Amino acid sequence: MLSKNQIRFINRLRTKKNRKAEGLFLAEGIKGIEEFLNSGFQLYRLFHTADYEPSPGLDAQEVTERELKSVSSLSTPNKVLGIFRIPPETPVLETGFSLALDDINDPGNLGTIIRLCDWFDIPQILCSENTVDCYNPKVVQASMGSLSRVSINYLDLEAYLNTTTRTVYGTFMEGESLYSTTFEQNGILIMGNEANGISDRIRCLVSKEVSIPQFGKRKSTESLNVAMATAIFLSELRR
Amino acid sequence: MLSKNQIRFINRLRTKKNRKAEGLFLAEGIKGIEEFLNSGFQLYRLFHTADYEPSPGLDAQEVTERELKSVSSLSTPNKVLGIFRIPPETPVLETGFSLALDDINDPGNLGTIIRLCDWFDIPQILCSENTVDCYNPKVVQASMGSLSRVSINYLDLEAYLNTTTRTVYGTFMEGESLYSTTFEQNGILIMGNEANGISDRIRCLVSKEVSIPQFGKRKSTESLNVAMATAIFLSELRR
Numbered sequence: 001m002l003s004k005n006q007i008r009f010i011n012r013l014r015t016k017k018n019r020k021a022e023g024l025f026l027a028e029g030i031k032g033i034e035e036f037l038n039s040g041f042q043l044y045r046l047f048h049t050a051d052y053e054p055s056p057g058l059d060a061q062e063v064t065e066r067e068l069k070s071v072s073s074l075s076t077p078n079k080v081l082g083i084f085r086i087p088p089e090t091p092v093l094e095t096g097f098s099l100a101l102d103d104i105n106d107p108g109n110l111g112t113i114i115r116l117c118d119w120f121d122i123p124q125i126l127c128s129e130n131t132v133d134c135y136n137p138k139v140v141q142a143s144m145g146s147l148s149r150v151s152i153n154y155l156d157l158e159a160y161l162n163t164t165t166r167t168v169y170g171t172f173m174e175g176e177s178l179y180s181t182t183f184e185q186n187g188i189l190i191m192g193n194e195a196n197g198i199s200d201r202i203r204c205l206v207s208k209e210v211s212i213p214q215f216g217k218r219k220s221t222e223s224l225n226v227a228m229a230t231a232i233f234l235s236e237l238r239r
Numbered sequence: 240m241l242s243k244n245q246i247r248f249i250n251r252l253r254t255k256k257n258r259k260a261e262g263l264f265l266a267e268g269i270k271g272i273e274e275f276l277n278s279g280f281q282l283y284r285l286f287h288t289a290d291y292e293p294s295p296g297l298d299a300q301e302v303t304e305r306e307l308k309s310v311s312s313l314s315t316p317n318k319v320l321g322i323f324r325i326p327p328e329t330p331v332l333e334t335g336f337s338l339a340l341d342d343i344n345d346p347g348n349l350g351t352i353i354r355l356c357d358w359f360d361i362p363q364i365l366c367s368e369n370t371v372d373c374y375n376p377k378v379v380q381a382s383m384g385s386l387s388r389v390s391i392n393y394l395d396l397e398a399y400l401n402t403t404t405r406t407v408y409g410t411f412m413e414g415e416s417l418y419s420t421t422f423e424q425n426g427i428l429i430m431g432n433e434a435n436g437i438s439d440r441i442r443c444l445v446s447k448e449v450s451i452p453q454f455g456k457r458k459s460t461e462s463l464n465v466a467m468a469t470a471i472f473l474s475e476l477r478r
Binding site for chain 1: 270383384385418451453454455464467470471474475478
């Protein structure tokens with residue numbers, strides 16, 4: 001059974017400020033939670049329905065389906081809700097290829113981008129401080145467990161790009177075609193905000209502007225969504 | 240001013256059955272509507288707020304912001320709502336490259352796939368009869384006007400694939416890597432349902448099974464979302 005205090009505590013973790021203060025975040029669903037457990041994330045507490053059997057030794061508490069539904073953000077809650085400790089950020093890698101995000105706002109986009117980095121073996125994402133929090137429940141949900149395998153750092157992106165020795169690629173409508181670009185092994189690819197793209201103060205730190213060309217005669221007036229563009233860039237980078 | 244009958248009529252068009260019976264669909268927002276108008280779609284009626292000036296000769300009717308909001312499916316309605324005639328399907332092209340969808344359910348996915356086909360100059364999408372209706376308001380919205388430039392056919396996919404002379408590619412987790420596949424100029428690429436992939440009765444009509452390889456050691460347990468996978472396949476096809 002869930003106490004009123006527990007319900008209040010779980011709901012508190014829906015805001016970034018409270019997650020930061022408590023050092024905790026929420027994850028839902030069997031698959032995602034087992035991936036966090038298997039990746040060494042520290043469980044704070046697990047709430048589960050009677051038909052889910054938690055591994056022995058976990059701090060687990062049985063609740064009714066109705067109670068789980070009352071604290072779930074899913075329309076169809078999936079048997080478990082876990083509270084995990086937010087791990088400390090790992091140091092920024094100075095070699096290899098990283099993705100950098102300049103103010104990505106949409107939780108679904110960030111979750112999808114984390115999945116793509118997991119798929120294409122990009123070990124680290126560098127986020128500007130205004131990028132949506134990766135422990136936002138919608139991001140955790142959309143990342144489908146990939147958040148347990150990709151490390152994410154929030155930092156002053158402008159200051160960092162000023163100091164890095166890696167080649168900095170930025171995505172722009174008018175850049176060189178990605179199909180004719182040779183990406184360095186040690187590089188950073190910046191994806192910009194959904195509405196405004198890469199900001200001017202970041203743009204002047206980009207060493208190479210790249211783009212996805214449109215095909216055919218009839219030109220679309222809309223650019224591709226940032227998650228689509230990330231899929232295409234990472235595929236081209238790794239092929 | 241909007242009459243009660245008009246409100247009822249607009250709301251009727253939210254279901255596929257009624258859209259089919261009336262031969263009409265809804266589009267919202269200035270950009271999308273202007274793209275439909277420019278692409279020769281026949282307008283049935285346009286509803287707009289006072290701060291939008293429709294081109295002369297259009298069957299347009301001014302409404303208040305509150306009235307527009309009452310029939311809009313957007314949280315922030317964008318000045319215009321148009322009712323357009325559903326155009327007749329164009330004949331199936333027997334040359335060139337087409338995308339085929341085997342029971343795509345999610346309107347957002349179909350809308351995104353239409354945008355991708357527009358971007359990568361795939362002129363036609365062949366949909367199984369159980370694929371979500373492309374005139375569903377959420378699909379129209381997500382396609383961002385690209386629906387005006389990509390032709391879409393609903394058909395018995397199994398029967399069609401039985402007769403086509405084009406090479407049929409299907410996407411499967413265990414197929415040959417798309418990076419080592421040479422795609423024929425006259426081909427069809429099939430993307431499968433979000434939960435179940437390509438059905439068995441379609442699979443036996445596939446001449447080549449292809450996949451997007453995972454990179455790195457740590458394997459994700461989830462496949463990529465179908466819209467992501469489409470982005471990667473179409474980019475590879477056109478590069």
